Amino acid sequence: xxxxxxxxxDFGAGPVLDGITLEAPxxxxxxxxxxxxxxxxxxxxxxxxxxxxxxxxxxxxGADPAGLLERPREGVEMGYVFQKGGLxxxxxxxxxxxxxxxxxxxxxDDIGAAVVSILDxxxxxxxxxxxPSELSGGMQKRVGLARAVCANPNVVLYDDPTAGLDPILSDxxxxxxxxxxxxxRATSLVATHDLKTVEKIADQVLLLYxxxxxxxxxxxxxxxxxxxxxxxxxxxxxxGPIDIF
Ligand SMILES: Nc1ncnc2c1ncn2[C@@H]1O[C@H](COP(=O)(O)OP(=O)(O)OP(=O)(O)O)[C@@H](O)[C@H]1O
Ligand SMILES: [Mg+2]
Numbered sequence: 001x002x003x004x005x006x007x008x009x010d011f012g013a014g015p016v017l018d019g020i021t022l023e024a025p026x027x028x029x030x031x032x033x034x035x036x037x038x039x040x041x042x043x044x045x046x047x048x049x050x051x052x053x054x055x056x057x058x059x060x061x062g063a064d065p066a067g068l069l070e071r072p073r074e075g076v077e078m079g080y081v082f083q084k085g086g087l088x089x090x091x092x093x094x095x096x097x098x099x100x101x102x103x104x105x106x107x108x109d110d111i112g113a114a115v116v117s118i119l120d121x122x123x124x125x126x127x128x129x130x131x132p133s134e135l136s137g138g139m140q141k142r143v144g145l146a147r148a149v150c151a152n153p154n155v156v157l158y159d160d161p162t163a164g165l166d167p168i169l170s171d172x173x174x175x176x177x178x179x180x181x182x183x184x185r186a187t188s189l190v191a192t193h194d195l196k197t198v199e200k201i202a203d204q205v206l207l208l209y210x211x212x213x214x215x216x217x218x219x220x221x222x223x224x225x226x227x228x229x230x231x232x233x234x235x236x237x238x239x240g241p242i243d244i245f
Contacts, residue, residue, distance in 0.1 A: 001026040001155060001187040002047060007056035009042055015054070016042050018211030024204070026154075027185040029177075031198050031219075033233060034208030035242065040191035041083055043208070044157045047189060048080050060155055079153035083160045083191075085140040087132040087147075093119070094128035097147045104151060118146040121176060123169065137164045145173065149180050156180060158190040162197050174200045195234065198222070207233055209242055 002024040009017040016039045024030045032040045045051040046058055049065035058065055061076045068076055087096050094115055101111045119125055122142040132140055145161055158177060162170035174197045180186050192198065198205060198219055205222040207215035207229055214229040215222065222230045232240030 001028075001061055002030075002189065003057075003059045004047070005057045007043075007046065007058060008054045009039070009046055009051060010054045015211045017046070017208075019056070020208075020211075020213060022206065022213070022216075024187050024189060026187055027181065028203050029181055029188045029190065029201050030204040030206060031202040032189060032191045032206050032208065033193070033198070035233075035244075038208040039211060040208060041159050044080070044159050044189055044191055048078060048157055050080075076155065077151055077153040079148035079151065079156040081145050081148045081156070081158040081161050083163070085132070085137075085144040087140055087143055089132050091131075092128060093124070093130050093132070093135070093143050096132070096143055097128075097150055100147060100151050114150050115146075118150045122146045123172065138166070138169060141165060142169075142173070145176070149176075152184050153180075154184050154186050156186050156188045158188065158192075160191055160193070162192060162194045167196070170194060170197065171200070177201055205230075214241075 004020055004022040007017055007020040008015050020043065032043060034040050042051055046053055047060065047065055049069040060068055068078060097115045097118060098111050101114060115128060119128060122145055124139060124142055141164060149156060161177065162173050165173060177188065177190065178201055181188055190201065202219040205217060205219050206213050209229060215227045217225060223234060228241050232242050238244050
């Protein structure tokens, strides 16, 4: 479903991504790890068509993601959870979530039902009339998640979906990510720092460092294998192949 070949992204100060090759089959859950600034968000944005590849190829269901963003193709619905929520401040929670549904021409009654249902699912029942500025960071995050998944996407890119959430809510969001994958056979890429989430949801784990994939494998290989990069990332040890700065 997602196919990346020799991807290079360079904003002019040297490559942020430097030869990334990755296959995410339909329905798979790939978790992208890496220290701050390692290019996780840039990778997700490139798959969404928000950042242009400097070199290499990115295909989503065989198509250029930038094109998919401009004219959504039948059969490919993409959702994106922004790292910082990405909500429209001047719109209520309800209107934020309804926004992509309206663009798709959904009937008003169906929009109402879909928004109520997803708000309930993310633990925000009854918050539809509030504005983003009235919500805590964790609540804004959940509204962003609800907006990304309410149109039943079959490709979902989650940028740090549990950042700033308490452990119980993080676990429930990880459960929601699994449900979305199950219900829609959604192919998911998840950038995170949360190792509990990795343990709960990942099929495939990638670790980015220096613009490259320095570890790629199952979560069992990640947590129990002999990769010095994976071991250092899990333990948080300052000594190892990953420079702390
Ligand atoms: N639009 C842009 N223009 C120039 N540089 C950028 C742009 N977007 C990202 N970068 C740079 O690319 C690098 C990777 O950033 P990115 O946001 O992908 O990191 P990240 O792995 O998501 O980090 P974090 O864990 O903090 O979210 C950083 O050095 C950042 O400054
Ligand atoms: Mg990021």
